[in-house]
Amino acid sequence: MKNIEELSKELGYSVFSMEEAGAIILDGYTSDLLSDVMGNASEDCALITIQAHKNTVAVASLIGIRAIILCNGRTPASDMVEAAAREKIALLGTEENQFTVSFRLAQALGKV
Amino acid sequence: MQTIPINTYNSPTVILELIYRLKVKDVMTRKLISAPLGSTMRTVQNLMRENSITGVPVVLGNRLLGIVSMDDIIRALDFGYIQEPVEKHMTKNLILLEDDMPVSFAISYFDRYSFHRFPVLNKNKELVGMVTTRDITTRLLLEINREVENLERMNQTTTVTDGLAKDVHSFSILKHDFENAGFASTQIKKKLKSSGVFPPIIRRAAIASYELEMNIVVHSNGGKITAEYGPHEVVITCEDSGPGIPDLNKAMEKGFSTANEWIRSLGFGAGMGLPNVQSVSDEFSIESSPKGTIVRSTILFNEPHEIGKENTNEEH
Numbered sequence: 001m002k003n004i005e006e007l008s009k010e011l012g013y014s015v016f017s018m019e020e021a022g023a024i025i026l027d028g029y030t031s032d033l034l035s036d037v038m039g040n041a042s043e044d045c046a047l048i049t050i051q052a053h054k055n056t057v058a059v060a061s062l063i064g065i066r067a068i069i070l071c072n073g074r075t076p077a078s079d080m081v082e083a084a085a086r087e088k089i090a091l092l093g094t095e096e097n098q099f100t101v102s103f104r105l106a107q108a109l110g111k112v
Numbered sequence: 113m114q115t116i117p118i119n120t121y122n123s124p125t126v127i128l129e130l131i132y133r134l135k136v137k138d139v140m141t142r143k144l145i146s147a148p149l150g151s152t153m154r155t156v157q158n159l160m161r162e163n164s165i166t167g168v169p170v171v172l173g174n175r176l177l178g179i180v181s182m183d184d185i186i187r188a189l190d191f192g193y194i195q196e197p198v199e200k201h202m203t204k205n206l207i208l209l210e211d212d213m214p215v216s217f218a219i220s221y222f223d224r225y226s227f228h229r230f231p232v233l234n235k236n237k238e239l240v241g242m243v244t245t246r247d248i249t250t251r252l253l254l255e256i257n258r259e260v261e262n263l264e265r266m267n268q269t270t271t272v273t274d275g276l277a278k279d280v281h282s283f284s285i286l287k288h289d290f291e292n293a294g295f296a297s298t299q300i301k302k303k304l305k306s307s308g309v310f311p312p313i314i315r316r317a318a319i320a321s322y323e324l325e326m327n328i329v330v331h332s333n334g335g336k337i338t339a340e341y342g343p344h345e346v347v348i349t350c351e352d353s354g355p356g357i358p359d360l361n362k363a364m365e366k367g368f369s370t371a372n373e374w375i376r377s378l379g380f381g382a383g384m385g386l387p388n389v390q391s392v393s394d395e396f397s398i399e400s401s402p403k404g405t406i407v408r409s410t411i412l413f414n415e416p417h418e419i420g421k422e423n424t425n426e427e428h
Contacts, residue, residue, distance in 0.1 A: 017307070033379055035383075038384075039388040054290075055379070058322070062319070063318060064315065
């Protein structure tokens with residue numbers, strides 16, 4: 001079991017917002033379709049996506065996702081960073097694509 | 113002279129819409145008591161007494177020839193021709209309504225003419241009904257009641273259902289307003305949280321309200337989300353003002369979407385919205401016409417969730 005700060009350091013993510021560094025991440029979910037995230041992602045997971053806008057934060061907040069990892073070097077708009085801080089959802093970024101992030105996060109969480 | 117105290121040109125919009133939407137055939141009496149040509153005034157008098165009516169059309173088959181009113185009968189009794197045939201004494205100079213005319217026509221006719229009733233003909237000039245002021249006011253009261261109920265529901269105020277005071281929240285949602293999308297669902301979630309509702313239930317309500325909210329943002333001309341909180345359930349209603357869903361079965365299919373590229377690039381339009389709502393709802397209904405779509409999702413606080421199957425990741 002690892003918290004957001006540990007995972008972020010271990011996997012080398014850049015940090016756009018991290019209000020609750022100690023929040024525990026249990027799982028990951030990879031999708032760019034917000035309805036799919038809404039219907040299928042579990043609570044306390046990290047969302048791996050390229051959707052770098054505010055609506056992603058709204059979805060995350062509504063279903064209890066604790067961290068959003070933006071892939072392919074996408075940078076969030078400032079209103080997305082503000083929303084993430086307000087909702088206490090960690091907003092992280094990486095140059096890696098969704099496949100690589102999924103694979104490495106699963107390893108770090110001991111899923112594989 | 114009987115009039116209906118409704119102004120047909122500058123009444124409130126709701127009333128104007130109503131009197132133009134309702135047709136004469138929606139308010140008229142279809143059960144006709146008529147006298148065939150050749151009957152006597154006495155026969156008509158008896159018909160009136162037996163049926164407690166004050167006007168009887170005189171017909172030949174389906175064709176209207178005249179009307180005998182209570183006044184005509186009184187005059188016949190006064191002047192001693194009650195045994196004579198109706199065709200000699202009926203009113204032949206008739207003002208007619210057509211069944212497809214809006215009720216507003218009938219209302220202005222009652223204002224303009226001194227008749228107590230108007231016969232209604234269809235396109236083929238056949239007599240199909242009669243309209244009195246009472247027919248119109250009864251139907252209007254029913255419809256106005258329904259409109260007022262809707263207005264109350266839309267108006268963020270407390271409304272009373274089944275004798276229980278319920279909290280009702282309503283949120284206006286604008287077309288393509290991605291900026292504020294999620295506000296209604298967040299408010300609904302907060303309200304349920306502060307009421308101590310079980311978290312998995314809150315999650316289901318959040319999913320339903322968010323998907324419905326996004327549907328209004330993405331697909332409609334704008335609309336409203338209403339949440340009605342009861343002691344045992346929350347009912348989330350999504351109403352928009354069009355353009356409607358052409359094929360409801362397709363819309364309920366997973367993966368079917370009509371969203372454009374721009375919407376999809378934002379991560380919406382995955383074709384999972386309505387199926388998601390249905391799968392988290394204990395009761396679900398949808399109706400759609402070009403005038404608008406209404407989706408209602410009920411989520412019970414206590415009942416085990418059995419409709420559809422939501423991925424709850426129970427292994428954690």
